Amino acid sequence: MIRYIIRRLLQVIPVFLGTTLLVYYMVFALPGDPIAALFGDRQPPQSVIDALRNQYNLDQPFWVQYGLFLKNLFTFNLGVDFTQQPIAATLARIFPVTAMLAIEALIIQAVFGVLFGVFAGLRKGKLFDSTVLVASLVVIAVPTFVLGFVFQLVFGVQLGWAKPTVGASANWGNLILPAVVLGLVSFAYVLRLTRTSVIENMNADYVRTATAKGLSRPRVVLAHILRNSMIPVVTYLGANLGGLMGGAIVTEGIFNVPGVGNKLYQAVQRGEGPTVVAIVSVLVLVFVVANLLVDLLYAWLDPRIRYE
Amino acid sequence: MTDNSGAIPLETDTDKTAPGAKVLEVRDLSVDFGVEKKWVPAAIGLNYEVRAGEVLAIVGESGSGKSASSMALLGLLPSNSRVRGSVKLSGRELIGPDAGRIREVRGKDVAVIFQEPMTALNPVYTVGAQIVETLRLHNAISPDEAKERALHMLDLVELPDPEKAFKSYPHQLSGGQRQRAMIAQSLSCDPKLLIADEPTTALDVTVQAEILDLMRHLRNKLDSAIILITHDMGVVADLADRIAVMRRGVIVETGTAQQIFSNPQHEYTQALLAAVPHLGQGADSADVDVTAALAAATHSELESVDPEELARRERENEEALKVAAAEETKRKGEPVLELTDVAIEYPKQGRVPAFRAVEGANLVIYPGEVLGLVGESGSGKTTIGRAAVGLLPVAEGTMRVVGQDISAAKRNGKQLHRIRRDIGMVFQDPSSSLNPRLPIGESIGEPMFLAGVAKGAALQGRIEKLLDQVELPRSYRNRYPHELSGGQKQRVGIARALSLQPKLMVADEPTSALDVSVQAKVLELFQGLQRELGFACLFVTHDLAVVDVLADRICVMQRGRIVEQGTRDQILRNPQEAYTQRLLAAVPLPDPEKQRERRELRAQLLAAGIE
Known part of the structure; x- marks a missing residue:
């Protein structure tokens, strides 16, 4: 088991190098000169431009730039961005916000998705099931930005249940509204996945055995159907956590959440290679760890799966 | 979660129903x-x-x-x-x-x-x-x-x-x-x-x-x-x-x-x-008294059978064996399937090491012969069947199929494709081995079409003839597999296997998914076709009684090795290996009297400590 975890963690190295190289190259290949864009319409003196180019290694060929980036990274010196802010400080500011948002969204979709999914599965073909299925289809079909604006308007502005925008004061309470919007789409998928899985397991032989043993219905559902049904759902949720941490550009934009999505969007627009790649590097780590956790959880849920 | 906490403790359960109540x-x-x-x-x-x-x-x-x-x-x-x-x-x-x-x-x-x-x-x-x-x-x-x-x-x-x-x-x-x-x-x-x-x-x-x-x-x-x-x-x-x-x-x-x-x-x-296929009463020749054969082979005496009666039955069995040996026809022609010291491995997959499923296998099938390959799960019988059609590589030894060395043939190479035209295969589960989206006529005709044997009207004619042979109405040609019963589907599977007039038929448990009465009819059909068309057959099964119906020769496998082989009479009347004896003794007979004898014999076999 320990060997398996170590092997999985070692896999991070090639993944990390590959992604950062790719992302660094893509930012490098973006059209336009980031330094010129920095000054807008004004034309700064050539000496200033040269100094900036030198500071960000933009006068070097691509491989040297990438090499220097890696060197800085491994010496824990992420440098400063184009507005002379330390990138490390930026990361420390944006990631907790997005993490809070992601966790809240994840909890919402996991709890409600599984709950509704189980009930829909157990009442297959009944009114509750049909209603939930249609509703989930609507949620999947409506684009996030529509949902976002509607929620903002209805719950944030008209009903005043939550702050319509988050701004600088990002805390658990303020993030509820964007978290709901963010979690809704995946909630629909979790619901459908759980429902299918429950229906499949309901007809399994061991469920009949459990009933034949004399177990009560709730006990059959909780101890025998639910645990077996969670196996595919957990896989989906784990993969989703990585996606949520990558920041929801649309949702964070609508609710003005100072998180990863917003920052990444800005950095890409400005062609700030170092910032983009720094964010992506953290994301790669998050993805790998999230996947590892899912696989471990998977083995815990299903003893037939054993890693070595 | 105890629902009836007032239940009486198990050990002193006084609520026992009176016997016979x-x-x-x-x-x-x-x-x-x-x-x-x-x-x-x-x-x-x-x-x-x-x-x-x-x-x-x-x-x-x-x-x-x-x-x-x-x-x-x-x-x-x-x-x-x-x-x-x-x-x-x-x-x-x-x-x-x-x-x-x-x-x-x-x-x-x-x-x-x-x-x-x-x-x-x-x-x-x-x-x-x-x-x-x-x-x-x-x-x-x-x-x-x-x-x-x-x-x-x-x-x-x-x-x-x-x-x-x-x-x-x-x-x-x-x-x-x-x-x-x-x-x-x-x-x-x-x-x-x-x-x-x-x-x-x-x-x-x-x-x-x-x-x-x-x-x-x-x-x-x-x-x-x-x-x-x-x-x-x-x-x-x-x-x-x-x-x-x-x-x-x-x-x-x-x-x-x-x-x-x-x-x-x-x-x-x-x-x-x-x-019900009845071990010992399979072929048209005389019934085999397997119990007597086993008793003779293990020198057992049975309480439920009079010793003299048993001795008489043992003598009868011996004589029948002699008669059968005398009648045994010389096996002739070039072998259709020949395995020499064959080992077959499931290739290494990622971190899962290669698994050797068959080791040191020797067997020969001559034209027109049906060889029943019998064994329990994990014995390697299906592995041999799959290797015979080139689906698994031969790790050691040589395997010759219809005169060609399949163990040397390149995987997915031209030679293998050619060899496969001479082999028909019938699979275990008729439902999953037919493409659900193809009408059965097309399933039957596909091998001929792909091999370029027939086209157009000629192909249709051949399909009709095959349907006749497996006793399905010609009009079934346009039906889909789900419209057919299990037995009918397996008939389609046989027709497809026959479509290229193979010299060798590999049948992997073709009747184990079917009901007894259906199984009996499919086996009868199979037997009739085999006599008529004269193909050689490797019949893989776990069911000794089924092999008994069809096979000229029987080959018993255990844990990847062939433990015993011989003619039907040799194996059933005079089993030599302990495993074969145990296997024969384990088959329950559809007759309470005979089964009682058999059970006693089996108990003795096991008691004798024969592993």
């Missing part, structure tokens, strides 16, 4: 399933009763309603079903009471053993946890007491290491061990009635014989009533006291085991018994 009384039991807003009957007006210490076998083919009616006793049917009539368990009515009351009965008074122990036990809990769950549900006992009791049960069902089995997950046990664990769970609350739904169908013959022994032993010990649901007449003969024969939802005949087997009244019972 009626445990279950079923009157006018009818089961219907709602299909598309109509009630479709699954069982109609059943009447039967079971007494303590008695085994009632409910026998029937698939769709006869034997399982549905038995599940109805406990209310285990899906929600689209309707159950009417009366079921009394020791005088207490089970049909109609509220769900809570039937729950008290389930697992405590009436326990069930299901067919497939792999899927019937929850894969995510240990065997011990599942038994403890049952125990604590019906008895007010502490976890430690429950554990002790569960270990006792696991010991009772003769699991070699109860402690280990307790901590094991179902997938960590073998099929037989899983079924033992299932039985331990069922018996843990000392039920008055045990419903065993095809308890040995998923198991190998030798394991089946062990489980049947265990059930017989437990019945004598515990004095429960048992309802045995099965399609296997051999199992019935081995265990049943009384038999109810079901067909299309109706009990057509009931009687004692003796009555049903020796003097069946209803024509369906007669047909059913006639269709």
Whole structure:
């Protein structure tokens, strides 16, 4: 088991190098000169431009730039961005916000998705099931930005249940509204996945055995159907956590959440290679760890799966 | 989670039913399933009763309603079903009471053993946890007491290491061990009635014989009533006291085991018994007295048979063997399949190392010969079949198929493609081996079309001829597989295998998914075609009785090695290897008298310590 975890963690190295190289190259290949864009319409003196180019290694060929980036990274010196802010400080500011948002969204979709999914599965073909299925289809079909604006308007502005925008004061309470919007789409998928899985397991032989043993219905559902049904759902949720941490550009934009999505969007627009790649590097780590956790959880849920 | 905390402790259960008392009384039991807003009957007006210490076998083919009616006793049917009539368990009515009351009965008074122990036990809990769950549900006992009791049960069902089995997950046990664990769970609350739904169908013959022994032993010990649901007449003969024969939802005949087997009244019972392949009575030549053969080979004496009578039977057997040896025709021609010191491996996949499934195999099939390759699961018999069509590489030795060296042929190379044209293959599961989106005519014609043998009208003509040969109406050409019954689908599979007029046919358990009466017809057809067309055949099966019907030669495999081979008479009349003897002795005979002899012989074989 320990060997398996170590092997999985070692896999991070090639993944990390590959992604950062790719992302660094893509930012490098973006059209336009980031330094010129920095000054807008004004034309700064050539000496200033040269100094900036030198500071960000933009006068070097691509491989040297990438090499220097890696060197800085491994010496824990992420440098400063184009507005002379330390990138490390930026990361420390944006990631907790997005993490809070992601966790809240994840909890919402996991709890409600599984709950509704189980009930829909157990009442297959009944009114509750049909209603939930249609509703989930609507949620999947409506684009996030529509949902976002509607929620903002209805719950944030008209009903005043939550702050319509988050701004600088990002805390658990303020993030509820964007978290709901963010979690809704995946909630629909979790619901459908759980429902299918429950229906499949309901007809399994061991469920009949459990009933034949004399177990009560709730006990059959909780101890025998639910645990077996969670196996595919957990896989989906784990993969989703990585996606949520990558920041929801649309949702964070609508609710003005100072998180990863917003920052990444800005950095890409400005062609700030170092910032983009720094964010992506953290994301790669998050993805790998999230996947590892899912696989471990998977083995815990299903003893037939054993890693070595 | 104890529902009836007032239950009497198990050890001092005074509520034991008196021997011979009626445990279950079923009157006018009818089961219907709602299909598309109509009630479709699954069982109609059943009447039967079971007494303590008695085994009632409910026998029937698939769709006869034997399982549905038995599940109805406990209310285990899906929600689209309707159950009417009366079921009394020791005088207490089970049909109609509220769900809570039937729950008290389930697992405590009436326990069930299901067919497939792999899927019937929850894969995510240990065997011990599942038994403890049952125990604590019906008895007010502490976890430690429950554990002790569960270990006792696991010991009772003769699991070699109860402690280990307790901590094991179902997938960590073998099929037989899983079924033992299932039985331990069922018996843990000392039920008055045990419903065993095809308890040995998923198991190998030798394991089946062990489980049947265990059930017989437990019945004598515990004095429960048992309802045995099965399609296997051999199992019935081995265990049943009384038999109810079901067909299309109706009990057509009931009687004692003796009555049903020796003097069946209803024509369906007669047909059913006639269709059962009977080891020793397969081919048209004289019947083989396998019991006598085994007794002679092991120098056993049987209590149930008079020594002189046995000696006479042994002599008869010997003479028949001599006659058969004299009649044996010389095998001639160039071998169609020839294995010389063959080892076959499942190639390494990622981190999973290569697995050697067959080692040092030697066998030869001459033109027109049917070789039955027999063995239990994991013996490597299917592996040889797959390697013969080039689906698995030969790791060592040489394998020649229709005169060409397939072991040297490149994977997916031209040579292999050419060789495959001379081989037909029939698969085990007719439903999954036909493309559900192709009309069967196209399935049959595809090999010919791909090989460029025929096209257009000529191809259609050939397809029609093949359909005639397998005795399917020509109009079936445009039907899809799901419109056909299992037996018809397997006929299509045979027609497809025959379409290129192969020199070698590889048949992998072609009839094991079929009902007995259907199996009998398909085997008859297969035999007829083989005689008519004269192809050689490698017939892979676990069922000795089926091999007995078809094979000229028999080859017995165990753990990847061929342990014994010879003509049908040599193997059945004079088995040399201990494993072959054990295998033959484990096949239950569909006749209670003969099965009693066979059982005694098997006990002696095992007692003699022959591994």
